[in-house]
Amino acid sequence: MLKQTEGSKAVAEAIALCRPEVICAYPISPQTHIVEALGEMVKAGNLTPCEFINVESEFAAMSVAIGASAAGARSYTATASQGLLFMVEAVYNAAGLGLPIVMTVANRAIGAPINIWNDHSDSLSQRDSGWMQLFAETNQEAVDLHIQAFRLAEELSMPIMVCMDGFILTHAFERIDIPEQNQVDSYLPPFDPRQVLDPAEPVSIGAMVGPEAFMEVKYLAHAKQMQAIERIPVLAAEFKQIFGRDSGGLIRTYCSEDAETMVIAMGSVLGTIKDTVDEMRAEGHKIGVLGIISYRPFPLEQVRAALSSCKRFVVLEKSLAVGMGGIVATDVRMAVTGSGLKGYTAIAGLGGRPITRATLHKLFLQAEQELLPPVTFVDLDWEAVNKQLTREQQTRRSGPAAENMLHDKGLISAKFG
Amino acid sequence: MGFQPVKFYQTGTFTIGNRLLEPDERSVQSGQARSNSINSGHRACQGCGEALGARYAIDAAMAESKGQLIAANATGCLEVFSTPYPESSWQLPWIHSLFGNAPAVATGIAAAMKVKGKTEVRVVAQGGDGGTTDIGFGCLSGMFERNDDVLYLCYDNQAYMNTGVQRSSATPPAARTATTMPVGPNPGNAFGQGKNVPEIAMAHGIPYVATATVADLRDLEYKVRRAMKMHGARYIQIFVPCPLGWGTASSDTIRMARLAKESGMFPVFEAEHGEVVGVSKIRHKIPVEEYLQPQKRFAHLFGTNGHPEMVTRMQAIADRNIRKYGLLDEEGC
Numbered sequence: 001m002l003k004q005t006e007g008s009k010a011v012a013e014a015i016a017l018c019r020p021e022v023i024c025a026y027p028i029s030p031q032t033h034i035v036e037a038l039g040e041m042v043k044a045g046n047l048t049p050c051e052f053i054n055v056e057s058e059f060a061a062m063s064v065a066i067g068a069s070a071a072g073a074r075s076y077t078a079t080a081s082q083g084l085l086f087m088v089e090a091v092y093n094a095a096g097l098g099l100p101i102v103m104t105v106a107n108r109a110i111g112a113p114i115n116i117w118n119d120h121s122d123s124l125s126q127r128d129s130g131w132m133q134l135f136a137e138t139n140q141e142a143v144d145l146h147i148q149a150f151r152l153a154e155e156l157s158m159p160i161m162v163c164m165d166g167f168i169l170t171h172a173f174e175r176i177d178i179p180e181q182n183q184v185d186s187y188l189p190p191f192d193p194r195q196v197l198d199p200a201e202p203v204s205i206g207a208m209v210g211p212e213a214f215m216e217v218k219y220l221a222h223a224k225q226m227q228a229i230e231r232i233p234v235l236a237a238e239f240k241q242i243f244g245r246d247s248g249g250l251i252r253t254y255c256s257e258d259a260e261t262m263v264i265a266m267g268s269v270l271g272t273i274k275d276t277v278d279e280m281r282a283e284g285h286k287i288g289v290l291g292i293i294s295y296r297p298f299p300l301e302q303v304r305a306a307l308s309s310c311k312r313f314v315v316l317e318k319s320l321a322v323g324m325g326g327i328v329a330t331d332v333r334m335a336v337t338g339s340g341l342k343g344y345t346a347i348a349g350l351g352g353r354p355i356t357r358a359t360l361h362k363l364f365l366q367a368e369q370e371l372l373p374p375v376t377f378v379d380l381d382w383e384a385v386n387k388q389l390t391r392e393q394q395t396r397r398s399g400p401a402a403e404n405m406l407h408d409k410g411l412i413s414a415k416f417g
Numbered sequence: 418m419g420f421q422p423v424k425f426y427q428t429g430t431f432t433i434g435n436r437l438l439e440p441d442e443r444s445v446q447s448g449q450a451r452s453n454s455i456n457s458g459h460r461a462c463q464g465c466g467e468a469l470g471a472r473y474a475i476d477a478a479m480a481e482s483k484g485q486l487i488a489a490n491a492t493g494c495l496e497v498f499s500t501p502y503p504e505s506s507w508q509l510p511w512i513h514s515l516f517g518n519a520p521a522v523a524t525g526i527a528a529a530m531k532v533k534g535k536t537e538v539r540v541v542a543q544g545g546d547g548g549t550t551d552i553g554f555g556c557l558s559g560m561f562e563r564n565d566d567v568l569y570l571c572y573d574n575q576a577y578m579n580t581g582v583q584r585s586s587a588t589p590p591a592a593r594t595a596t597t598m599p600v601g602p603n604p605g606n607a608f609g610q611g612k613n614v615p616e617i618a619m620a621h622g623i624p625y626v627a628t629a630t631v632a633d634l635r636d637l638e639y640k641v642r643r644a645m646k647m648h649g650a651r652y653i654q655i656f657v658p659c660p661l662g663w664g665t666a667s668s669d670t671i672r673m674a675r676l677a678k679e680s681g682m683f684p685v686f687e688a689e690h691g692e693v694v695g696v697s698k699i700r701h702k703i704p705v706e707e708y709l710q711p712q713k714r715f716a717h718l719f720g721t722n723g724h725p726e727m728v729t730r731m732q733a734i735a736d737r738n739i740r741k742y743g744l745l746d747e748e749g750c
Contacts, residue, residue, distance in 0.1 A: 050532060051529075056558065059521075059556070060555070063514060064521045066522055067527075068525035068529040198510055205511070207501070208496070208502055212502070
């Protein structure tokens with residue numbers, strides 16, 4: 001049913017349609033609206049049977065989900081940023097134990113400096129945790145990916161993060177098609193756990209494993225993600241049959257057939273990129289887009305194929321591998337190893353810095369002319385950075401960097417100046 | 418099943434499974450129907466108090482739940498010695514996730530049972546003192562505060578034994594551990610520190626809090642069974658001497674537990690909704706020296722270069738416990 005609604009509310013409705021049995025919630029912006037809506041549904045008796053547990057930390061949230069999932073309950077939680085980092089030990093544990101938990105990550109920057117706005121640093125920091133990561137481009141896709149995520153997670157008995165841009169998606173009101181219960185029921189069968197804590201058939205889960213089998217257990221997680229590469233397109237096709245729309249899959253291309261320059265990105269920024277590409281196409285530029293939906297598993301072959309006929313590519317990413325450059329860019333370069341393609345990394349939008357069409361237009365033109373350095377920090381205020389670097393050279397006790405830079409920009413002068 | 422002919426040589430002893438008792442008064446452990454939840458073949462040290470405590474506690478919980486029990490285990494000795502891959506001593510469904518999250522994992526299991534309508538299935542969580550009073554404390558307090566339907570069993574051997582005897586917040590003052598060495602002017606663990614988790618548990622107002630020792634296994638069984646008759650968050654801290662960490666003879670585990678209780682160093686009591694409802698009285702009061710001296714972790718307190726002033730301070734702690742919990746029967750009472 002079409003609804004004018006908030007992204008978070010829509011996701012909450014989608015989760016409810018998936019008949020979760022245990023939901024654990026700890027507040028952190030910008031995912032709060034999702035669990036708030038779910039909490040209300042459970043409290044009102046509109047989502048039953050379901051236990052909604054207000055836990056004392058994200059570490060507990062993931063731990064409760066681990067216990068519930070191991071006991072055979074379909075389990076869900078949501079988090080972001082510092083919250084995801086606070087639960088990291090349990091995040092790895094859930095994957096190591098092979099528990100099909102679904103978690104929304106409302107992508108948000110990681111401090112310090114503390115910052116509540118969107119970038120992809122949080123979930124990308126969990127790249128190697130064993131969780132699959134699906135990135136939604138729109139709120140419609142966020143809704144649809146959650147439904148597909150439960151199906152995929154439970155098929156493979158591995159956990160999945162559905163990543164949606166904090167605020168940009170979570171807090172945006174727009175028209176979203178909320179599926180019907182019978183559609184979801186026909187797509188998502190009841191959870192049939194591969195392992196379960198059951199007094200009728202006692203098993204030990206989580207034994208200590210030494211060198212004799214540890215690598216094999218870890219390899220299994222990799223094998224599962226390789227299976228997911230096969231299953232994700234199939235599940236997206238089945239989804240289309242029932243729900244009538246394209247959603248999910250491994251990658252998505254736009255204007256790529258004759259493109260000489262390809263722009264690669266994840267999440268909601270793809271919308272701005274496509275608008276920019278439309279403008280540039282109208283001006284005669286041969287530019288196209290590759291959106292990556294499945295970041296983990298990373299679809300190396302599909303990315304390679306999508307880039308097979310271009311001359312150069314730009315990876316625009318909302319994340320930074322400090323001391324190296326791009327995180328997604330590294331994976332893309334791995335995909336095109338040996339192709340001789342020219343590749344550029346553009347770090348953009350960290351901590352919610354707006355990524356505008358004007359900026360992208362300029363950036364893509366430079367890429368087309370192959371004038372970009374290997375790594376570009378898009379819209380970085382070099383003056384502010386250089387001023388601080390100079391200050392640090394001149395003064396031993398130069399003070400806290402973030403506060404200095406805000407002061408330089410005149411943003412806190414009234415208070416501290 | 419389980420009724421054995423009377424053997425009179427047990428008359429007057431405190432032996433577990435005293436067969437002179439009526440069948441319904443007998444210990445779980447004395448019956449052939451006991452579940453042997455933690456089966457033989459595990460790799461605990463000789464004389465391990467934790468293995469003994471866990472065996473009695475879990476078997477009692479199994480008896481009370483009629484075998485409908487799931488256990489969540491924190492990382493630690495109990496986890497390591499019971500489940501070296503690919504072996505497991507556990508005869509009940511059991512999960513180990515992390516060091517600091519056993520209470521939350523148990524909450525998740527209990528929630529799953531509730532949502533599935535399996536109200537007969539009960540949940541215990543268990544861990545050592547490090548996993549309980551330190552790293553798992555946040556999750557423990559959360560589980561208490563929400564009054565989740567979990568019985569938490571803390572096997573308290575007063576230090577991180579699994580990693581090589583380091584100090585925890587349950588380590589007593591003056592004790593030698595690998596991180597509180599008996600050197601310098603104030604050897605061993607500091608005075609005035611540490612956490613009294615049974616009292617903190619009581620402050621949450623949860624239905625049941627108790628302490629027990631492996632010196633009185635009937636009492637331990639009673640408290641576990643009593644806890645299992647209730648719902649909501651319940652906590653039992655079980656005093657389990659560690660021969661390796663304490664430097665005691667492996668044949669002295671039960672004696673050490675008894676001396677801890679008889680000296681007043683470890684008060685044994687039970688509480689409901691934050692109020693103490695019963696204490697195990699001291700039967701033969703002993704000075705703390707009798708408890709401390711056999712333990713190598715307190716060896717630096719005694720002898721020519723000893724620290725009698727520290728022993729005095731330890732006695733003061735014991736005396737305070739005795740006053741506070743009323744551990745001694747007063748004349749005429």
